[in-house]
Amino acid sequence: MAAPIGGDLSGYDLVVESLIPGYASLARLGVALLAASPLAGRAGAQVLVAGCGTGAELVEALAQRPDWQLSAVDPSAAMLSAAQQRLGTAAAGLNWRQSTVEELDAEAGFDGALSVLVLQTLPDDGSKLAFLSALARCLRPGGQVVLVDLMRPALPLLEEQMAEAWLGFQRASELQAPRELLEPLTHGSHPVGLARLTALVNAAGFTDPARVFQALDYEGFLLQRSS
Ligand SMILES: C[S@@+](CC[C@H](N)C(=O)[O-])C[C@H]1O[C@@H](n2cnc3c(N)ncnc32)[C@H](O)[C@@H]1O
Incomplete structure:
Protein backbone atom coordinates (compact mmCIF):
# COMPACT_ATOMS: atom_id res chain seq x y z
CA MET A 1 0.00 0.00 0.00
CA ALA A 2 1.26 3.47 -0.83
CA ALA A 3 1.69 5.76 2.13
CA PRO A 4 -0.72 8.71 2.37
CA ILE A 5 0.79 11.89 0.98
CA GLY A 6 0.52 15.24 2.68
CA GLY A 7 1.02 18.66 1.07
CA ASP A 8 4.18 19.39 3.08
CA LEU A 9 7.83 18.51 2.59
CA SER A 10 7.48 15.12 4.26
CA GLY A 11 5.13 14.52 1.33
CA TYR A 12 8.04 15.33 -1.00
CA ASP A 13 10.13 12.57 0.57
CA LEU A 14 7.31 10.05 0.25
CA VAL A 15 6.42 10.95 -3.31
CA VAL A 16 9.89 11.07 -4.91
CA GLU A 17 10.57 7.39 -4.29
CA SER A 18 7.41 6.41 -6.19
CA LEU A 19 7.88 9.07 -8.85
CA ILE A 20 11.57 8.82 -9.69
CA PRO A 21 12.95 5.46 -10.81
CA GLY A 22 15.96 4.51 -8.71
CA TYR A 23 15.58 7.49 -6.33
CA ALA A 24 16.41 5.38 -3.28
CA SER A 25 19.81 4.58 -4.83
CA LEU A 26 20.70 7.97 -6.33
CA ALA A 27 22.25 9.46 -3.20
CA ARG A 28 24.04 6.21 -2.31
CA LEU A 29 25.53 5.85 -5.80
CA GLY A 30 26.38 9.52 -6.04
CA VAL A 31 28.26 9.59 -2.75
CA ALA A 32 30.08 6.32 -3.51
CA LEU A 33 31.22 7.68 -6.89
CA LEU A 34 32.44 10.98 -5.48
CA ALA A 35 34.17 9.23 -2.59
CA ALA A 36 36.18 7.27 -5.17
CA SER A 37 37.35 10.43 -7.00
CA PRO A 38 40.97 11.61 -6.72
CA LEU A 39 40.26 14.85 -4.81
CA ALA A 40 37.09 14.15 -2.83
CA GLY A 41 38.43 10.68 -2.04
CA ARG A 42 40.99 12.23 0.34
CA ALA A 43 40.30 12.28 4.08
CA GLY A 44 38.62 15.49 5.26
CA ALA A 45 37.72 16.63 1.72
CA GLN A 46 35.45 19.65 1.34
CA VAL A 47 32.27 18.59 -0.45
CA ALA A 83 17.02 18.63 5.93
CA GLN A 84 18.21 19.95 9.29
CA GLN A 85 15.36 18.20 11.10
CA ARG A 86 16.12 14.97 9.27
CA LEU A 87 19.80 15.07 10.27
CA GLY A 88 19.05 15.86 13.91
CA THR A 89 22.16 16.42 16.03
CA ALA A 90 24.45 15.62 13.07
CA ALA A 91 23.25 18.86 11.42
CA ALA A 92 25.48 20.91 13.73
CA GLY A 93 28.64 19.62 12.03
CA LEU A 94 27.70 20.94 8.55
CA ASN A 95 27.99 24.35 6.90
CA TRP A 96 24.47 25.42 5.91
CA ARG A 97 23.82 28.15 3.38
CA GLN A 98 20.48 29.41 2.15
CA SER A 99 21.44 30.50 -1.36
CA THR A 100 21.76 29.39 -4.92
CA VAL A 101 25.04 27.90 -6.12
CA GLU A 102 25.37 30.97 -8.36
CA GLU A 103 25.64 33.13 -5.22
CA LEU A 104 28.49 31.12 -3.70
CA ASP A 105 32.00 32.50 -3.32
CA ALA A 106 33.96 31.58 -6.44
CA GLU A 107 37.05 30.87 -4.31
CA ALA A 108 35.28 28.24 -2.21
CA GLY A 109 37.73 25.52 -3.37
CA PHE A 110 35.53 22.45 -3.00
CA ASP A 111 37.12 19.07 -3.73
CA GLY A 112 33.86 17.69 -5.12
CA ALA A 113 30.14 18.28 -5.41
CA LEU A 114 26.82 16.49 -5.73
CA SER A 115 23.98 17.95 -7.77
CA VAL A 116 20.96 15.65 -7.72
CA LEU A 117 17.78 16.65 -9.62
CA VAL A 118 18.67 20.38 -9.57
CA LEU A 119 19.74 21.29 -13.14
CA GLN A 120 16.46 19.91 -14.51
CA THR A 121 14.54 22.55 -12.55
CA LEU A 122 16.32 25.42 -14.36
CA PRO A 123 15.24 26.61 -17.83
CA ASP A 124 17.79 26.52 -20.66
CA ASP A 125 17.69 30.30 -21.06
CA GLY A 126 21.11 30.95 -19.53
CA SER A 127 20.03 29.65 -16.10
CA LYS A 128 21.45 26.14 -16.63
CA LEU A 129 24.77 27.58 -17.87
CA ALA A 130 24.95 30.03 -14.95
CA PHE A 131 24.38 27.18 -12.46
CA LEU A 132 26.99 24.89 -14.08
CA SER A 133 29.54 27.72 -14.43
CA ALA A 134 29.12 28.57 -10.75
CA LEU A 135 29.61 24.89 -9.83
CA ALA A 136 32.83 24.77 -11.87
CA ARG A 137 34.14 28.03 -10.37
CA CYS A 138 33.72 26.91 -6.78
CA LEU A 139 35.56 23.59 -7.36
CA ARG A 140 39.31 23.11 -7.26
CA PRO A 141 40.82 22.23 -10.68
CA GLY A 142 40.32 18.49 -11.18
CA GLY A 143 37.35 18.46 -8.79
CA GLN A 144 34.45 16.27 -9.83
CA VAL A 145 30.68 16.67 -9.72
CA VAL A 146 28.17 13.84 -9.67
CA LEU A 147 25.27 15.27 -11.65
CA VAL A 148 21.95 13.40 -11.65
CA ASP A 149 19.12 14.75 -13.76
CA LEU A 150 16.05 14.04 -15.84
CA MET A 151 17.23 13.86 -19.47
CA ARG A 152 15.47 14.07 -22.82
CA PRO A 153 15.59 10.61 -24.48
CA ALA A 154 18.34 10.15 -27.08
CA LEU A 155 15.93 9.08 -29.85
CA PRO A 156 12.68 11.00 -30.48
CA LEU A 157 11.18 7.57 -31.19
CA LEU A 158 11.70 6.69 -27.53
CA GLU A 159 10.02 9.77 -26.05
CA GLU A 160 6.50 8.33 -26.03
CA GLN A 161 7.64 4.92 -24.84
CA MET A 162 9.73 6.40 -22.00
CA ALA A 163 6.82 8.63 -20.95
CA GLU A 164 4.47 5.63 -20.92
CA ALA A 165 7.03 3.53 -19.03
CA TRP A 166 7.38 6.31 -16.44
CA LEU A 167 3.60 6.27 -15.85
CA GLY A 168 3.75 2.48 -15.57
CA PHE A 169 6.52 2.80 -12.97
CA GLN A 170 4.37 5.23 -10.96
CA ARG A 171 1.34 2.92 -11.14
CA ALA A 172 3.43 -0.07 -10.07
CA SER A 173 4.78 1.99 -7.17
CA GLU A 174 1.15 2.74 -6.20
CA LEU A 175 1.85 6.46 -6.36
CA GLN A 176 -0.99 8.39 -4.75
CA ALA A 177 -0.46 12.11 -4.41
CA PRO A 178 -2.52 15.27 -4.83
CA ARG A 179 -2.04 17.14 -8.12
CA GLU A 180 -0.54 20.20 -6.38
CA LEU A 181 2.34 18.06 -5.07
CA LEU A 182 2.94 16.16 -8.30
CA GLU A 183 2.72 18.97 -10.82
CA PRO A 184 5.82 20.91 -9.76
CA LEU A 185 7.77 17.64 -9.84
CA THR A 186 6.46 16.44 -13.21
CA HIS A 187 5.76 19.60 -15.22
CA GLY A 188 8.30 21.99 -13.70
CA SER A 189 11.32 20.38 -15.31
CA HIS A 190 13.42 21.37 -18.30
CA PRO A 191 15.29 18.26 -19.52
CA VAL A 192 17.93 18.53 -22.25
CA GLY A 193 19.51 15.85 -24.42
CA LEU A 194 23.09 14.60 -24.12
CA ALA A 195 24.44 16.83 -26.92
CA ARG A 196 23.05 19.96 -25.25
CA LEU A 197 24.24 18.85 -21.80
CA THR A 198 27.73 18.29 -23.24
CA ALA A 199 27.76 21.78 -24.80
CA LEU A 200 26.59 23.33 -21.53
CA VAL A 201 29.11 21.56 -19.28
CA ASN A 202 31.98 22.25 -21.70
CA ALA A 203 31.04 25.96 -21.81
CA ALA A 204 30.94 25.95 -18.01
CA GLY A 205 34.50 24.57 -17.76
CA PHE A 206 33.96 20.83 -17.36
CA THR A 207 35.15 17.86 -19.40
CA ASP A 208 32.56 15.85 -21.36
CA PRO A 209 29.94 14.23 -19.10
CA ALA A 210 30.65 10.54 -18.46
CA ARG A 211 27.42 8.58 -17.94
CA VAL A 212 27.64 6.41 -14.84
CA PHE A 213 24.04 5.20 -14.49
CA GLN A 214 20.55 5.46 -15.94
CA ALA A 215 16.99 4.55 -14.86
CA LEU A 216 14.49 5.38 -17.62
CA ASP A 217 15.11 9.10 -18.31
CA TYR A 218 17.03 9.73 -15.08
CA GLU A 219 20.75 9.69 -15.71
CA GLY A 220 23.85 10.15 -13.60
CA PHE A 221 27.06 11.70 -14.94
CA LEU A 222 30.53 12.43 -13.68
CA LEU A 223 31.90 15.83 -14.65
CA GLN A 224 35.43 17.03 -13.95
CA ARG A 225 36.56 20.65 -13.81
CA SER A 226 38.94 21.06 -16.73
CA SER A 227 41.64 23.31 -15.25
C1 LIG B 1 13.94 18.41 -6.99
S1 LIG B 1 14.78 19.10 -5.61
C2 LIG B 1 16.08 17.89 -5.34
C3 LIG B 1 16.52 17.89 -3.92
C4 LIG B 1 17.52 16.78 -3.55
N1 LIG B 1 18.78 16.97 -4.22
C5 LIG B 1 16.95 15.42 -3.85
O1 LIG B 1 17.48 14.73 -4.72
O2 LIG B 1 15.95 15.04 -3.24
C6 LIG B 1 15.70 20.47 -6.33
C7 LIG B 1 16.33 21.37 -5.27
O3 LIG B 1 17.22 22.30 -5.90
C8 LIG B 1 17.09 23.55 -5.27
N2 LIG B 1 17.60 24.56 -6.22
C9 LIG B 1 16.95 25.12 -7.26
N3 LIG B 1 17.74 26.01 -7.91
C10 LIG B 1 18.94 25.99 -7.26
C11 LIG B 1 20.18 26.68 -7.45
N4 LIG B 1 20.31 27.56 -8.44
N5 LIG B 1 21.20 26.43 -6.61
C12 LIG B 1 21.05 25.51 -5.60
N6 LIG B 1 19.89 24.82 -5.37
C13 LIG B 1 18.86 25.07 -6.19
C14 LIG B 1 15.61 23.64 -4.94
O4 LIG B 1 15.34 24.59 -3.92
C15 LIG B 1 15.30 22.22 -4.50
O5 LIG B 1 15.50 22.04 -3.11
Whole structure:
Protein backbone atom coordinates (compact mmCIF):
# COMPACT_ATOMS: atom_id res chain seq x y z
CA MET A 1 0.00 0.00 0.00
CA ALA A 2 1.26 3.47 -0.83
CA ALA A 3 1.69 5.76 2.13
CA PRO A 4 -0.72 8.71 2.37
CA ILE A 5 0.79 11.89 0.98
CA GLY A 6 0.52 15.24 2.68
CA GLY A 7 1.02 18.66 1.07
CA ASP A 8 4.18 19.39 3.08
CA LEU A 9 7.83 18.51 2.59
CA SER A 10 7.48 15.12 4.26
CA GLY A 11 5.13 14.52 1.33
CA TYR A 12 8.04 15.33 -1.00
CA ASP A 13 10.13 12.57 0.57
CA LEU A 14 7.31 10.05 0.25
CA VAL A 15 6.42 10.95 -3.31
CA VAL A 16 9.89 11.07 -4.91
CA GLU A 17 10.57 7.39 -4.29
CA SER A 18 7.41 6.41 -6.19
CA LEU A 19 7.88 9.07 -8.85
CA ILE A 20 11.57 8.82 -9.69
CA PRO A 21 12.95 5.46 -10.81
CA GLY A 22 15.96 4.51 -8.71
CA TYR A 23 15.58 7.49 -6.33
CA ALA A 24 16.41 5.38 -3.28
CA SER A 25 19.81 4.58 -4.83
CA LEU A 26 20.70 7.97 -6.33
CA ALA A 27 22.25 9.46 -3.20
CA ARG A 28 24.04 6.21 -2.31
CA LEU A 29 25.53 5.85 -5.80
CA GLY A 30 26.38 9.52 -6.04
CA VAL A 31 28.26 9.59 -2.75
CA ALA A 32 30.08 6.32 -3.51
CA LEU A 33 31.22 7.68 -6.89
CA LEU A 34 32.44 10.98 -5.48
CA ALA A 35 34.17 9.23 -2.59
CA ALA A 36 36.18 7.27 -5.17
CA SER A 37 37.35 10.43 -7.00
CA PRO A 38 40.97 11.61 -6.72
CA LEU A 39 40.26 14.85 -4.81
CA ALA A 40 37.09 14.15 -2.83
CA GLY A 41 38.43 10.68 -2.04
CA ARG A 42 40.99 12.23 0.34
CA ALA A 43 40.30 12.28 4.08
CA GLY A 44 38.62 15.49 5.26
CA ALA A 45 37.72 16.63 1.72
CA GLN A 46 35.45 19.65 1.34
CA VAL A 47 32.27 18.59 -0.45
CA LEU A 48 29.37 20.72 -1.68
CA VAL A 49 25.84 19.35 -1.79
CA ALA A 50 24.21 21.70 -4.29
CA GLY A 51 20.42 21.88 -3.96
CA CYS A 52 20.40 19.59 -0.93
CA GLY A 53 16.58 19.62 -0.70
CA THR A 54 15.35 17.55 2.22
CA GLY A 55 18.78 16.01 2.77
CA ALA A 56 18.90 12.59 1.06
CA GLU A 57 22.49 13.09 -0.18
CA LEU A 58 23.57 14.54 3.19
CA VAL A 59 22.32 11.49 5.10
CA GLU A 60 24.21 9.22 2.73
CA ALA A 61 27.39 11.35 2.81
CA LEU A 62 27.43 11.31 6.62
CA ALA A 63 27.00 7.53 6.60
CA GLN A 64 29.67 6.78 3.98
CA ARG A 65 32.14 9.62 4.64
CA PRO A 66 31.82 11.04 8.14
CA ASP A 67 35.23 12.69 7.60
CA TRP A 68 33.98 14.98 4.81
CA GLN A 69 33.49 18.68 5.52
CA LEU A 70 30.02 19.10 4.07
CA SER A 71 28.41 22.30 2.82
CA ALA A 72 24.67 22.10 2.22
CA VAL A 73 23.31 24.77 -0.12
CA ASP A 74 19.71 25.39 -1.15
CA PRO A 75 17.76 28.62 -1.78
CA SER A 76 14.64 27.19 -0.11
CA ALA A 77 14.39 27.83 3.62
CA ALA A 78 11.71 25.14 3.90
CA MET A 79 13.96 22.53 2.25
CA LEU A 80 16.94 23.46 4.45
CA SER A 81 14.80 23.28 7.57
CA ALA A 82 13.45 19.84 6.57
CA ALA A 83 17.02 18.63 5.93
CA GLN A 84 18.21 19.95 9.29
CA GLN A 85 15.36 18.20 11.10
CA ARG A 86 16.12 14.97 9.27
CA LEU A 87 19.80 15.07 10.27
CA GLY A 88 19.05 15.86 13.91
CA THR A 89 22.16 16.42 16.03
CA ALA A 90 24.45 15.62 13.07
CA ALA A 91 23.25 18.86 11.42
CA ALA A 92 25.48 20.91 13.73
CA GLY A 93 28.64 19.62 12.03
CA LEU A 94 27.70 20.94 8.55
CA ASN A 95 27.99 24.35 6.90
CA TRP A 96 24.47 25.42 5.91
CA ARG A 97 23.82 28.15 3.38
CA GLN A 98 20.48 29.41 2.15
CA SER A 99 21.44 30.50 -1.36
CA THR A 100 21.76 29.39 -4.92
CA VAL A 101 25.04 27.90 -6.12
CA GLU A 102 25.37 30.97 -8.36
CA GLU A 103 25.64 33.13 -5.22
CA LEU A 104 28.49 31.12 -3.70
CA ASP A 105 32.00 32.50 -3.32
CA ALA A 106 33.96 31.58 -6.44
CA GLU A 107 37.05 30.87 -4.31
CA ALA A 108 35.28 28.24 -2.21
CA GLY A 109 37.73 25.52 -3.37
CA PHE A 110 35.53 22.45 -3.00
CA ASP A 111 37.12 19.07 -3.73
CA GLY A 112 33.86 17.69 -5.12
CA ALA A 113 30.14 18.28 -5.41
CA LEU A 114 26.82 16.49 -5.73
CA SER A 115 23.98 17.95 -7.77
CA VAL A 116 20.96 15.65 -7.72
CA LEU A 117 17.78 16.65 -9.62
CA VAL A 118 18.67 20.38 -9.57
CA LEU A 119 19.74 21.29 -13.14
CA GLN A 120 16.46 19.91 -14.51
CA THR A 121 14.54 22.55 -12.55
CA LEU A 122 16.32 25.42 -14.36
CA PRO A 123 15.24 26.61 -17.83
CA ASP A 124 17.79 26.52 -20.66
CA ASP A 125 17.69 30.30 -21.06
CA GLY A 126 21.11 30.95 -19.53
CA SER A 127 20.03 29.65 -16.10
CA LYS A 128 21.45 26.14 -16.63
CA LEU A 129 24.77 27.58 -17.87
CA ALA A 130 24.95 30.03 -14.95
CA PHE A 131 24.38 27.18 -12.46
CA LEU A 132 26.99 24.89 -14.08
CA SER A 133 29.54 27.72 -14.43
CA ALA A 134 29.12 28.57 -10.75
CA LEU A 135 29.61 24.89 -9.83
CA ALA A 136 32.83 24.77 -11.87
CA ARG A 137 34.14 28.03 -10.37
CA CYS A 138 33.72 26.91 -6.78
CA LEU A 139 35.56 23.59 -7.36
CA ARG A 140 39.31 23.11 -7.26
CA PRO A 141 40.82 22.23 -10.68
CA GLY A 142 40.32 18.49 -11.18
CA GLY A 143 37.35 18.46 -8.79
CA GLN A 144 34.45 16.27 -9.83
CA VAL A 145 30.68 16.67 -9.72
CA VAL A 146 28.17 13.84 -9.67
CA LEU A 147 25.27 15.27 -11.65
CA VAL A 148 21.95 13.40 -11.65
CA ASP A 149 19.12 14.75 -13.76
CA LEU A 150 16.05 14.04 -15.84
CA MET A 151 17.23 13.86 -19.47
CA ARG A 152 15.47 14.07 -22.82
CA PRO A 153 15.59 10.61 -24.48
CA ALA A 154 18.34 10.15 -27.08
CA LEU A 155 15.93 9.08 -29.85
CA PRO A 156 12.68 11.00 -30.48
CA LEU A 157 11.18 7.57 -31.19
CA LEU A 158 11.70 6.69 -27.53
CA GLU A 159 10.02 9.77 -26.05
CA GLU A 160 6.50 8.33 -26.03
CA GLN A 161 7.64 4.92 -24.84
CA MET A 162 9.73 6.40 -22.00
CA ALA A 163 6.82 8.63 -20.95
CA GLU A 164 4.47 5.63 -20.92
CA ALA A 165 7.03 3.53 -19.03
CA TRP A 166 7.38 6.31 -16.44
CA LEU A 167 3.60 6.27 -15.85
CA GLY A 168 3.75 2.48 -15.57
CA PHE A 169 6.52 2.80 -12.97
CA GLN A 170 4.37 5.23 -10.96
CA ARG A 171 1.34 2.92 -11.14
CA ALA A 172 3.43 -0.07 -10.07
CA SER A 173 4.78 1.99 -7.17
CA GLU A 174 1.15 2.74 -6.20
CA LEU A 175 1.85 6.46 -6.36
CA GLN A 176 -0.99 8.39 -4.75
CA ALA A 177 -0.46 12.11 -4.41
CA PRO A 178 -2.52 15.27 -4.83
CA ARG A 179 -2.04 17.14 -8.12
CA GLU A 180 -0.54 20.20 -6.38
CA LEU A 181 2.34 18.06 -5.07
CA LEU A 182 2.94 16.16 -8.30
CA GLU A 183 2.72 18.97 -10.82
CA PRO A 184 5.82 20.91 -9.76
CA LEU A 185 7.77 17.64 -9.84
CA THR A 186 6.46 16.44 -13.21
CA HIS A 187 5.76 19.60 -15.22
CA GLY A 188 8.30 21.99 -13.70
CA SER A 189 11.32 20.38 -15.31
CA HIS A 190 13.42 21.37 -18.30
CA PRO A 191 15.29 18.26 -19.52
CA VAL A 192 17.93 18.53 -22.25
CA GLY A 193 19.51 15.85 -24.42
CA LEU A 194 23.09 14.60 -24.12
CA ALA A 195 24.44 16.83 -26.92
CA ARG A 196 23.05 19.96 -25.25
CA LEU A 197 24.24 18.85 -21.80
CA THR A 198 27.73 18.29 -23.24
CA ALA A 199 27.76 21.78 -24.80
CA LEU A 200 26.59 23.33 -21.53
CA VAL A 201 29.11 21.56 -19.28
CA ASN A 202 31.98 22.25 -21.70
CA ALA A 203 31.04 25.96 -21.81
CA ALA A 204 30.94 25.95 -18.01
CA GLY A 205 34.50 24.57 -17.76
CA PHE A 206 33.96 20.83 -17.36
CA THR A 207 35.15 17.86 -19.40
CA ASP A 208 32.56 15.85 -21.36
CA PRO A 209 29.94 14.23 -19.10
CA ALA A 210 30.65 10.54 -18.46
CA ARG A 211 27.42 8.58 -17.94
CA VAL A 212 27.64 6.41 -14.84
CA PHE A 213 24.04 5.20 -14.49
CA GLN A 214 20.55 5.46 -15.94
CA ALA A 215 16.99 4.55 -14.86
CA LEU A 216 14.49 5.38 -17.62
CA ASP A 217 15.11 9.10 -18.31
CA TYR A 218 17.03 9.73 -15.08
CA GLU A 219 20.75 9.69 -15.71
CA GLY A 220 23.85 10.15 -13.60
CA PHE A 221 27.06 11.70 -14.94
CA LEU A 222 30.53 12.43 -13.68
CA LEU A 223 31.90 15.83 -14.65
CA GLN A 224 35.43 17.03 -13.95
CA ARG A 225 36.56 20.65 -13.81
CA SER A 226 38.94 21.06 -16.73
CA SER A 227 41.64 23.31 -15.25
C1 LIG B 1 13.94 18.41 -6.99
S1 LIG B 1 14.78 19.10 -5.61
C2 LIG B 1 16.08 17.89 -5.34
C3 LIG B 1 16.52 17.89 -3.92
C4 LIG B 1 17.52 16.78 -3.55
N1 LIG B 1 18.78 16.97 -4.22
C5 LIG B 1 16.95 15.42 -3.85
O1 LIG B 1 17.48 14.73 -4.72
O2 LIG B 1 15.95 15.04 -3.24
C6 LIG B 1 15.70 20.47 -6.33
C7 LIG B 1 16.33 21.37 -5.27
O3 LIG B 1 17.22 22.30 -5.90
C8 LIG B 1 17.09 23.55 -5.27
N2 LIG B 1 17.60 24.56 -6.22
C9 LIG B 1 16.95 25.12 -7.26
N3 LIG B 1 17.74 26.01 -7.91
C10 LIG B 1 18.94 25.99 -7.26
C11 LIG B 1 20.18 26.68 -7.45
N4 LIG B 1 20.31 27.56 -8.44
N5 LIG B 1 21.20 26.43 -6.61
C12 LIG B 1 21.05 25.51 -5.60
N6 LIG B 1 19.89 24.82 -5.37
C13 LIG B 1 18.86 25.07 -6.19
C14 LIG B 1 15.61 23.64 -4.94
O4 LIG B 1 15.34 24.59 -3.92
C15 LIG B 1 15.30 22.22 -4.50
O5 LIG B 1 15.50 22.04 -3.11
